[in-house]
Amino acid sequence: xxxxxxxxxxxxxxxxxxxxxxxxxxxxxxxxxxxxxxxxxxxxxxxxxxxxxxxxxxxxxxxxxxxxxxxxxxxxxxxxxxxxxxxxxxxxxxxxxxxxxxxxxxxxxxxxxxxxxxxxxxxxxxxxxxxxxxxxxxxxxxxxxxxxxxxxxxxxxxxxxxxxxxxxxxxxxxxxxxxxxxxxxxxxxxxxxxxxxxxxxxxxxxxxxxxxxxxxxxxxxxxxxxxxxxxxxxxxxxxxxxxxxxxxxxxxxxxxxxxxxxxxxxxx
Amino acid sequence: xxxxxxxxxxxxxxxxxxxxxxxxxxxxxxxxxxxxxxxxxxxxxxxxxxxxxxxxxxxxxxxxxxxxxxxxxxxxxxxxxxxxxxxxxxxxxxxxxxxxxxxxxxxxxxxxxxxxxxxxxxxxxxxxxxxxxxxxxxxxxxxxxxxxxxxxxxxxxxxxxxxxxxxxxxxxxxxxxxxxxxxxxxxxxxxxxxxxxxxxxxxxxxxxxxxxxxxxxxxxxxxxxxxxxxxxxxxxxxxxxxxxxxxxxxxxxxxxxxxxxxxxxxxxxxxxxxxxxxxxxxxxxxxxxxxxxxxxxxxxxxxxxxxxxxxxxxxxxxxxxxxxxxxxxxxxxxxxxxxxxxxxxxxxxxxxxxxxxxxxxxxxxxxxxxxxxxxxxxxxxxxxxxxxxxxxxxxxxxxxxxxxxxxxxxxxxxxxxxxxxxxxxxxxxxxxxxxxxxxxxxx
Ligand SMILES: Nc1ncnc2c1ncn2[C@@H]1O[C@H](COP(=O)(O)OP(=O)(O)OP(=O)(O)O)[C@@H](O)[C@H]1O
Ligand SMILES: [Mg+2]
Numbered sequence: 001x002x003x004x005x006x007x008x009x010x011x012x013x014x015x016x017x018x019x020x021x022x023x024x025x026x027x028x029x030x031x032x033x034x035x036x037x038x039x040x041x042x043x044x045x046x047x048x049x050x051x052x053x054x055x056x057x058x059x060x061x062x063x064x065x066x067x068x069x070x071x072x073x074x075x076x077x078x079x080x081x082x083x084x085x086x087x088x089x090x091x092x093x094x095x096x097x098x099x100x101x102x103x104x105x106x107x108x109x110x111x112x113x114x115x116x117x118x119x120x121x122x123x124x125x126x127x128x129x130x131x132x133x134x135x136x137x138x139x140x141x142x143x144x145x146x147x148x149x150x151x152x153x154x155x156x157x158x159x160x161x162x163x164x165x166x167x168x169x170x171x172x173x174x175x176x177x178x179x180x181x182x183x184x185x186x187x188x189x190x191x192x193x194x195x196x197x198x199x200x201x202x203x204x205x206x207x208x209x210x211x212x213x214x215x216x217x218x219x220x221x222x223x224x225x226x227x228x229x230x231x232x233x234x235x236x237x238x239x240x241x242x243x244x245x246x247x248x249x250x251x252x253x254x255x256x257x258x259x260x261x262x263x264x265x266x267x268x
Numbered sequence: 269x270x271x272x273x274x275x276x277x278x279x280x281x282x283x284x285x286x287x288x289x290x291x292x293x294x295x296x297x298x299x300x301x302x303x304x305x306x307x308x309x310x311x312x313x314x315x316x317x318x319x320x321x322x323x324x325x326x327x328x329x330x331x332x333x334x335x336x337x338x339x340x341x342x343x344x345x346x347x348x349x350x351x352x353x354x355x356x357x358x359x360x361x362x363x364x365x366x367x368x369x370x371x372x373x374x375x376x377x378x379x380x381x382x383x384x385x386x387x388x389x390x391x392x393x394x395x396x397x398x399x400x401x402x403x404x405x406x407x408x409x410x411x412x413x414x415x416x417x418x419x420x421x422x423x424x425x426x427x428x429x430x431x432x433x434x435x436x437x438x439x440x441x442x443x444x445x446x447x448x449x450x451x452x453x454x455x456x457x458x459x460x461x462x463x464x465x466x467x468x469x470x471x472x473x474x475x476x477x478x479x480x481x482x483x484x485x486x487x488x489x490x491x492x493x494x495x496x497x498x499x500x501x502x503x504x505x506x507x508x509x510x511x512x513x514x515x516x517x518x519x520x521x522x523x524x525x526x527x528x529x530x531x532x533x534x535x536x537x538x539x540x541x542x543x544x545x546x547x548x549x550x551x552x553x554x555x556x557x558x559x560x561x562x563x564x565x566x567x568x569x570x571x572x573x574x575x576x577x578x579x580x581x582x583x584x585x586x587x588x589x590x591x592x593x594x595x596x597x598x599x600x601x602x603x604x605x606x607x608x609x610x611x612x613x614x615x616x617x618x619x620x621x622x623x624x625x626x627x628x629x630x631x632x633x634x635x636x637x638x639x640x641x642x643x644x645x646x647x648x649x650x651x652x653x654x655x656x657x658x659x660x661x662x663x664x665x666x667x668x669x670x671x672x673x674x675x676x677x678x679x680x681x682x683x684x685x686x687x688x689x690x691x692x693x694x695x696x697x698x699x700x701x702x703x704x705x706x707x708x709x710x711x
Contacts, residue, residue: 055611055615056614056615057611057614074614075611075614075615076615076617077615077616077617079615080615080616081611081612081615083608083611083612086606086608086609087606087608087609087611087612088612089609089613089626089627089630089631090707090710091630091631091633091705091707100613100616100618100626101616101617104613104616104617104618104619104622104626105617132706132707132710134707134710148612148616149616152616152617154615158615
């Protein structure tokens, strides 16, 4: 069986002083190869925790992650990760950053160069190969991060608010890029975001999570990602269903936030 | 007891500060004066408007305040000007000199009252010569009356007792005493300002002549800049006490470099071990945290007891000075790595060794360089101090040896050299940092 299975994941953090936080409770989900899932939810509902468990940085207190038939035990190149910011290696230039995964595998230089050149071309940075990463703008840095992740040819790409720190315009361009890469490479992608619009645009499937304990609140299947591939995303936003779904989800998240605010300090 | 002693010290200090206050105020006024002059010059010369000149908010805007090169240049020049002015430097035109000591001839009069109430005046001719030209007292005719005229010759900055009654008809033994100097009444213990300086009546009734000193520094306190420069040239050529200057300097530098390198070679791996393993961290934390606040200078006596005054002792000392700094720098360089970078490397398929090699080490280099700069500075300071205490060669040794002979020019030359070399080391480290870790602060 191929694809990614998240099976009855629970996560409890023990805090100093005996208290504990139930960050996730009994979360289950399966993703077929090539599916694009976006995850939304109020702050603190366990999105990052879930992603870290899938990536293998954290071991869940209960449940397991199964990828292509084998259980996930730790981080691995089959599951690539794109962080919000600051995860590039500033002591390497753009080319070395993108080639990091292949280098670690000991790939021959010629082959590596081909991959790096190709990916930099795809993300539109072929003229910046030798630049230091700290000389690039925030949007360019995220493109490097995407290319670096793709260079390893992972089965699953995990993104934790990858576009969160970008300005609106850059963000829109990057959203198109993510869609394009998804379609061209056929990767399974999980993308966490705080923007409902982004979740709608970039989610074939959309997961809304609820806090305390972190769990799946509602799941959607959406047409917008398919519609958006290679198109102007502003056109997609004019789709009648788009505004309706957006309002529905916004309302849902608002209610959850209100609930949290209404009972300060509560929770496990 | 202690409190009152310390209180007295504090009072002394306050008094000293109070005396220095006019000079400090004068210096600040000088700074402001130059600022004003430069502003006027600049306004006259450049109508150009750069970005900073367009800013209306410059106070508190850090980016608007960069070091003004002109101010730096003037500041250095002023230091040398003041130095020259207050030492009567031959490099400066006379009118820039601070008032010098009284040199030449002058006189004052004193009034004697004999036991029976008779009074008479006598004149004292005073000759003050500078240290290069001894002059004999002028010959004077004794004159009329019970008090006879005197003469005295003395060197600038020195004082001299005058036995005024040596030639007078009435003497102190007879009960005669001085009641006025230059017509101003004075008694034993008092003093009068005269044209040539202060004249005091001692408790025993003789006169103490203190020629006016002016505002210049005597050479044994502060030699003129050119004297220091000439001293540098002669010492560079001939050495001091049979050791050349180059030898003194290279001994000091050798100790610093070897001590620092040893400290870095041990300290950096130690810091890495502490940053990567909780066991090592736990083991060395108490040691490092205890040793860090101990100033290396405090170790000098112990190191001398253990290793003597040879090279070994000093290198051990500098090793210890550098060790903790480098260990702590490496430790914080490791623990300062962003977890997302390590996570990224793991999910790109890197092994632990590869992460150490390609992520943790490069990430820690900027911190290590900062540590190295601090360590080099501390080592340089420590080596000089250690040489002051005990050494056979070295720049510190040279200046204590010179101090014993009151060769202030050598002491000052040594201090300047120490400063210049310390500054040079820091420049070198900064340059290396720019070349080797250009990503510093860009994370
Ligand atoms: N290492 C940890 N130790 C203790 N508690 C933790 C830890 N990591 C996360 N938590 C708790 O788990 C809960 C979920 O955290 P998580 O970071 O997954 O939220 P999130 O949904 O990603 O939030 P955000 O949208 O703000 O990024 C929070 O209540 C947080 O306090
Ligand atoms: Mg998060």
